[in-house]
Amino acid sequence: MQHIEQEFFIDSKFGKLLIGIKQNKIARISFNQPQNSLKGIKPKVVTSIENQLLEYFNGHRKDFQFEYYLNGTDFQKEVWEKLMEIPYGKTISYGKLAAQLGDVKKIRAVANAVGKNPIPILIPCHRVVGVKGALTGYVGGLAIKRQLIEIESNRQLGLF
Numbered sequence: 001m002q003h004i005e006q007e008f009f010i011d012s013k014f015g016k017l018l019i020g021i022k023q024n025k026i027a028r029i030s031f032n033q034p035q036n037s038l039k040g041i042k043p044k045v046v047t048s049i050e051n052q053l054l055e056y057f058n059g060h061r062k063d064f065q066f067e068y069y070l071n072g073t074d075f076q077k078e079v080w081e082k083l084m085e086i087p088y089g090k091t092i093s094y095g096k097l098a099a100q101l102g103d104v105k106k107i108r109a110v111a112n113a114v115g116k117n118p119i120p121i122l123i124p125c126h127r128v129v130g131v132k133g134a135l136t137g138y139v140g141g142l143a144i145k146r147q148l149i150e151i152e153s154n155r156q157l158g159l160f
């Protein structure tokens with residue numbers, strides 16, 4: 001795992017999110033992290049993302065403006081960049097994503113890279129679904145993935 005220079009907790013509709021910063025850029029978002037006694041003034045980049053996430057969760061924002069620091073293989077970075085091209089409110093299957101990346105046979109490698117996305121929500125890995133739109137794994141859990149898709153679709157998908 002990459003060395004994170006600073007960490008801050010922010011409130012979200014999903015509880016506390018841990019925001020990791022490296023070189024004054026967003027480097028990680030983690031769900032369900034135990035809150036340590038982190039102290040200090042949040043840098044502007046964290047305050048900005050906190051405000052943008054609040055707007056997004058309330059249905060008032062469709063995209064994010066932020067600088068990011070990605071630590072991964074070249075292939076992972078290629079997948080993560082492709083994720084940022086998926087339009088708000090749309091989903092894509094792992095197979096179609098693999099095809100867009102040049103080789104449908106790399107579906108498992110693509111799925112693995114999607115699962116290692118260090119900046120969920122901002123890099124919208126929740127928009128990648130299984131065959132016929134089936135919800136599959138998500139770092140924050142399937143309930144959060146479902147809620148993120150509901151936020152973007154402005155419709156209720158029902159309960160599990």
